[in-house]
Each structure stands twice: as structure tokens, then as C-alpha cells.
Amino acid sequence: MASDPNTRDPFEPAEEIEAHLESWAAAQRLPTNLTSAIRYSFLGAGKRLRPLLAWRCAEAVGASGRAGLDAGLAVELVHSFSLVHDDLPAMDNDDLRRGKPTLHIHAGEAMAVLAGDAMLALAFASIVERTADASLAVALGRELAIGTSSMIAGQVYDTLGGLPEGLGAIDRVKLIHDNKTGALITASCRMGAMLGLASIARPWQGARELGAITRFADAMGLMFQVVDDLIDVEQTSEHTGKRTSKDQVAGKQTYPGAIGVEQSKAEVGHLLATAVEALTPLGSPADPLRVLARLLSVRTK
Amino acid sequence: MASDPNTRDPFEPAEEIEAHLESWAAAQRLPTNLTSAIRYSFLGAGKRLRPLLAWRCAEAVGASGRAGLDAGLAVELVHSFSLVHDDLPAMDNDDLRRGKPTLHIHAGEAMAVLAGDAMLALAFASIVERTADASLAVALGRELAIGTSSMIAGQVYDTLGGLPEGLGAIDRVKLIHDNKTGALITASCRMGAMLGLASIARPWQGARELGAITRFADAMGLMFQVVDDLIDVEQTSEHTGKRTSKDQVAGKQTYPGAIGVEQSKAEVGHLLATAVEALTPLGSPADPLRVLARLLSVRTK
Numbered sequence: 231m232a233s234d235p236n237t238r239d240p241f242e243p244a245e246e247i248e249a250h251l252e253s254w255a256a257a258q259r260l261p262t263n264l265t266s267a268i269r270y271s272f273l274g275a276g277k278r279l280r281p282l283l284a285w286r287c288a289e290a291v292g293a294s295g296r297a298g299l300d301a302g303l304a305v306e307l308v309h310s311f312s313l314v315h316d317d318l319p320a321m322d323n324d325d326l327r328r329g330k331p332t333l334h335i336h337a338g339e340a341m342a343v344l345a346g347d348a349m350l351a352l353a354f355a356s357i358v359e360r361t362a363d364a365s366l367a368v369a370l371g372r373e374l375a376i377g378t379s380s381m382i383a384g385q386v387y388d389t390l391g392g393l394p395e396g397l398g399a400i401d402r403v404k405l406i407h408d409n410k411t412g413a414l415i416t417a418s419c420r421m422g423a424m425l426g427l428a429s430i431a432r433p434w435q436g437a438r439e440l441g442a443i444t445r446f447a448d449a450m451g452l453m454f455q456v457v458d459d460l461i462d463v464e465q466t467s468e469h470t471g472k473r474t475s476k477d478q479v480a481g482k483q484t485y486p487g488a489i490g491v492e493q494s495k496a497e498v499g500h501l502l503a504t505a506v507e508a509l510t511p512l513g514s515p516a517d518p519l520r521v522l523a524r525l526l527s528v529r530t531k
Numbered sequence: 532m533a534s535d536p537n538t539r540d541p542f543e544p545a546e547e548i549e550a551h552l553e554s555w556a557a558a559q560r561l562p563t564n565l566t567s568a569i570r571y572s573f574l575g576a577g578k579r580l581r582p583l584l585a586w587r588c589a590e591a592v593g594a595s596g597r598a599g600l601d602a603g604l605a606v607e608l609v610h611s612f613s614l615v616h617d618d619l620p621a622m623d624n625d626d627l628r629r630g631k632p633t634l635h636i637h638a639g640e641a642m643a644v645l646a647g648d649a650m651l652a653l654a655f656a657s658i659v660e661r662t663a664d665a666s667l668a669v670a671l672g673r674e675l676a677i678g679t680s681s682m683i684a685g686q687v688y689d690t691l692g693g694l695p696e697g698l699g700a701i702d703r704v705k706l707i708h709d710n711k712t713g714a715l716i717t718a719s720c721r722m723g724a725m726l727g728l729a730s731i732a733r734p735w736q737g738a739r740e741l742g743a744i745t746r747f748a749d750a751m752g753l754m755f756q757v758v759d760d761l762i763d764v765e766q767t768s769e770h771t772g773k774r775t776s777k778d779q780v781a782g783k784q785t786y787p788g789a790i791g792v793e794q795s796k797a798e799v800g801h802l803l804a805t806a807v808e809a810l811t812p813l814g815s816p817a818d819p820l821r822v823l824a825r826l827l828s829v830r831t832k
Contacts, residue, residue, distance in 0.1 A: 260680070260684050260687075261684050261687045261688055261691075261692075261693030261694070262693050263687065263691055263692060263693035264683075264684060264687045264691075264693060311648075315644055315645075315648060318621075318644060320619075320635075320639075320640035320641045320643075320644060321641050321644060334621075338621075338691075339621035340621045340622050340690060340691060341687075341691055342621075343616055343619060343621060343622060343644070344616075344622075344683055344686055344687055344691070346648075347612075347616060347647075347648075347651065347683050348680060348683045348684075350648065350651055350652065351651065351676060351679040351680045351683060352676070352680055354655040354672065354675075354676055355673070355676035355677075355680060357672075358669050358672040358673045358676060359673065359676075361669075364665035364666040364668070364669045365665040367665070367668075367669045367672075368659050368662075368665045368668045368669065371655065371656075371658075371659040371668075371672060372656070372659045372660065374655075375652060375653075375655055375656035375659060375660075376656075378652040379561070379649060379652045379653060379656060382565075382645055382648050382649045382652060383561050383562050383565060383649075385645055386561075386562045386564065386565045386642075386645055387562055389641060390562075390564055390565075390639075390641060390642055390645070391562075391564060392562030392563050392564035392565060393562070
């Protein structure tokens with residue numbers, strides 16, 4: 231841990247990640263209107279947090295970040311599908327996303343349903359098509375499947391109920407966040423680390439590094455969503471490029487709603503410490519993850 | 532080919548198939564309301580054509596039909612997801628399916644979107660979780676991905692356009708049908724045959740049997756949809772348990788619309804002959820597939 235973590239820009243791979251997503255999109259052979267809809271919602275916008283995590287987690291286990299590019303692609307497709315479907319009139323009914331009209335506003339509701347479906351199917355397709363080692367492909371597919379079905383379960387909990395009985399307010403909101411947001415962030419990190427380990431001919435199952443990455447990701451994923459809850463309370467739509475103050479309007483379960491703004495901020499601090507602490511065994515290759523976690527803990531959009 | 536094909540009931544595995552789907556559903560750990568929605572749309576109804584084809588194709592290559600059960604499960608999950616999403620108000624806006632209210636009528640539109648998403652994700656999950664051999668799992672995942680993304684492309688062509696320019700009426704409708712219906716039927720057949728071949732320790736890639744099954748499936752899948760077009764023109768909702776005469780109302784491209792009812796019936800005959808002919812190299816183990824193809828060519832619902 232010789233280098234100063236603060237000298238590394240964790241977003242430096244952003245351009246290469248975007249080029250990777252773009253090159254995937256250009257290779258798709260689909261109806262032209264479907265391709266346009268996928269490109270509209272998938273390319274040229276978004277924080278690319280999940281691909282960035284996959285890249286940085288591949289790096290953190292000692293590989294090139296590029297080894298994690300395909301993990302980022304698959305997870306970002308799932309993330310993008312979920313945004314398109316969550317924005318639908320029957321769901322959150324959002325008309326603004328990433329600073330532009332949502333897909334169902336731009337291309338109609340039927341296309342938004344189908345383009346979402348297509349991105350979900352193509353996420354799994356990308357894994358089986360692009361992973362040379364079959365055992366690794368199966369393991370990645372399993373991670374993606376767990377992340378995706380947990381995310382959908384979380385969206386059900388969040389918007390339609392179905393939570394186990396007898397949970398207190400904070401346990402309910404933690405269960406929702408862990409599923410809705412955390413599971414796919416953990417999948418990004420683990421898949422990136424697994425591809426990284428495989429690329430340097432290291433065992434990727436049960437590796438000590440993978441345990442550290444998983445602990446980091448679990449804390450980071452929850453922290454990310456608590457920060458999101460705080461942004462919804464404290465920021466404006468103009469600043470964030472998406473509707474804010476909507477959680478309270480929709481009666482959603484949030485950390486500020488369950489434990490208040492100040493305690494939620496303290497929880498962000500705890501989760502950041504847990505995430506950073508988990509990275510200790512990985513040494514300096516994990517520096518960009520440390521910087522990223524810190525930046526995400528103070529983001530305002 | 533000693534046995535008389537007509538003495539075998541091709542639907543005999545129906546009960547075992549239903550039990551297999553039921554046992555999969557019982558093992559899912561999801562929000563209770565999501566599980567209910569999936570069970571409502573997935574269990575206890577439907578022809579189970581695709582699982583039946585997977586079973587019979589496993590048998591046709593010399594294995595036990597049971598070897599194809601997991602192929603049937605995965606493909607039926609995809610089929611079921613597609614019905615739920617296609618029925619949505621923004622899509623075909625159907626309120627009747629398999630003789631009961633569609634899922635969005637029964638459980639609301641948001642749940643229908645999410646339950647469909649979940650079934651799609653769980654279809655891929657089922658492959659990676661249930662296939663012991665990693666290379667086979669990857670090959671099955673690839674078949675499922677091609678079948679699913681082609682089906683979605685077909686739905687786009689059918690309802691939103693985007694067809695390549697310069698195609699005549701019959702080529703347009705064939706392209707739609709091959710994608711929307713044929714691709715997933717071919718996936719069922721190929722996946723069943725691949726699982727069958729693997730279960731008897733036969734190579735499942737490039738096998739002569741797999742070639743025969745693919746030719747059978749391609750003809751059968753198109754035939755199935757042409758028969759569907761004819762049912763929509765000639766039958767009543769009371770008889771079929773779903774809305775009829777809707778293709779013409781919606782201005783959809785159909786075989787009867789492109790070449791008339793009589794020529795469509797002749798085409799069913801041609802496709803049946805092609806399908807049955809393709810099975811010749813497989814001998815008597817393919818008898819149930821022959822019977823099934825004949826029955827499907829004359830079905831009226």
C-alpha cells in the first residue's frame with residue numbers, strides 16, 4: 231500500500247468501458263427499431279458504476295481491469311433493462327432518466343417493454359458467447375442470475391410488498407436495498423474479480439481475494455442505495471437529472487424514512503468504513519476501489 | 532420403424548412434465564406475491580408443447596424423454612414470460628389467456644411486468660443451476676439465448692415494424708413467424724436432443740441426430756404458427772379460450788392474409804411433410820414426434 235490512493239482517478243477507464251459497450255451494440259443483429267431503442271437507453275449516458283466496479287475489482291485481484299469488461303457489459307445490460315422497465319407508466323411512471331426522456335416517452339411503451347426484455351436476454355447471451363472457459367461462463371451466469379432475480383425481488387418488495395412478516399422498519403428497508411440495488415453491485419464486483427483471477431490463471435472459486443471483494447461489494451452496494459435515499463431527500467431534479475422527492479411521495483421505504491437523515495448519514499460512514507476495511511488483504515491494487523467508495527459516499531447525484 | 536406411430540400417445544408425458552414444472556416452482560425463494568404471480572401464469576394451464584417437444588426429441592435421439600425435462604422447463608419459462616408481456620395493455624392488450632384472466636388483470640400491470648422479467652431471468656438461472664456439465668450448460672444457454680432474442684425480435688417485427696426493406700408479403704410473414712414462434716420451438720427441440728445425447732454419453736455437438744431434429748423443428752415451428760393464423764380466422768373465442776379474429780383487427784401479417792386460407796392449408800401440408808421427412812434418419816424412437824406433428828397440423832385451438 232505504498233501509493234497514495236488519492237492520486238488515482240477511479241473513473242479513468244470510463245472511455246474504454248463506453249467503447250466496449252458501443253462495440254457490443256454495433257455487433258447486434260436485431261430489428262433496426264429495436265436496436266435504436268436499445269442504443270437510446272444503453273449508450274452514452276449513465277455513471278457506468280457497475281462496469282467500473284467490475285474493472286476495478288479485476289484490477290484489485292491483481293489482473294488488468296480490462297479482464298472485467300465483459301462482466302461490466304452483462305451487468306450494465308441488466309441494469310439498463312431494469313431502469314427501462316422501472317420507468318414504465320405501470321411502475322414508477324418516470325419521464326426523465328439520465329437527463330433525457332425515458333424510453334417509453336421516446337419510443338412508446340410497447341418498445342420499452344420489448345427493449346427491456348431484449349437487454350435482459352442479451353445480458354445472458356453475452357456471457358455464454360464471450361467467455362471462453364465453460365466452467366467460468368457457468369459461474370458468471372450464476373452470479374448474473376442471482377443478481378438479476380434478487381434485483382427483481384427487491385423491486386417487488388419496494389413497490390408491491392410481499393416482505394416477510396415481523397421485520398422492523400430498518401430491517402425492511404435493508405432487505406429491499408440489499409436485493410434491489412446491492413445484489414447486482416455484488417454481482418458486478420464478483421464477476422469482475424472472477425474474470426480477473428481467471429485471466430492470470432488463478433483459481434477463481436473460493437479464492438481469498440473473492441471473499442474480500444464480496445465483503446467490499448456487500449457494504450458498498452448498501453451504502454450506494456442509502457446515499458441514493460439521501461439524494462432523493464436533499465437534492466433537486468435540476469441537479470440530478472432525474473425526479474427527486476419521489477420516495478416520500480410514493481410512500482417508499484428508505485433509510486431517512488426509517489432512521490432519519492442524520493442517522494442515515496452516520497450509516498453511510500459505517501458502511502464506507504466496512505467496505506474499505508474489507509479491501510485490506512488486497513493491498514495497493516485495490517486503491518481505486520477505495521477512492522471510488524469514498525467518492526460514492528459523498529456523491530450528490 | 533416397426534411400431535405403428537398411431538399407437539403412441541404423444542401427450543403421455545404431460546403429467547410428469549407438469550410435476551417437473553411444479554417442483555421447480557416450489558423450490559423458488561422469492562417474495563410470496565411474486566411467487567403467486569409466477570405460479571398463476573406458469574402452472575396448471577397451457578399445452579406444454581415446448582416441454583413435450585423437448586421430451587420427445589430427447590427420446591428421438593435414443594435417450595429417455597426425462598433427459599429433456601430441464602430443457603422443457605427453461606423454454607416454458609421463456610414462453611410463459613413472453614405471453615405475460617405480450618398480453619400487457621401496451622402490447623396486445625389481451626384479457627383472456629388459457630381460459631382465465633391474464634396476469635395483469637389478475638395481479639395488476641406492475642406485477643405482470645415484474646413476474647415476466649423474473650421468469651425470463653429464472654429460465655437462464657435454471658440452465659446454469661441444473662446442468663452438471665459446464666460445456667453442455669453453455670451450449671444450452673446459447674440455444675436459449677438465440678431462441679429468446681429471436682422471439683423478441685419477432686414480436687417487434689409483428690407489432691412495431693422494423694422489417695428489412697424489399698421483402699414480399701409472404702417473406703415478411705415467414706420472417707415474423709420464424710422469429711416469433713419458430714426460434715423458441717427449435718430451441719426446445721435442439722436443447723431436448725442435446726440433453727438426450729449427453730445423457731447417453733453421445734457427442735451432442737454436430738451429431739447427425741441433432742441435424743435431423745433441427746430440420747424437423749424448423750418446419751414444425753413454422754407449421755405451428757400457420758395453423759395458429761388459421762385458427763384465428765376460423766375458430767371462436769369460446770372454442771379456443773383466447774380472443775380470436777384479432778389478427779385481422781390488429782392488421783397483423785398472417786399466412787391467410789398473405790396467401791389466402793386455402794393456400795395456407797396447403798402450406799401446412801407441405802411443412803408437415805418436411806417435418807416428418809426430416810425424422811427419417813431417427814427411425815422408430817421418433818414416432819411420437821411424427822404423431823405430434825400430425826396432431827398439431829389439424830388442431831383447432
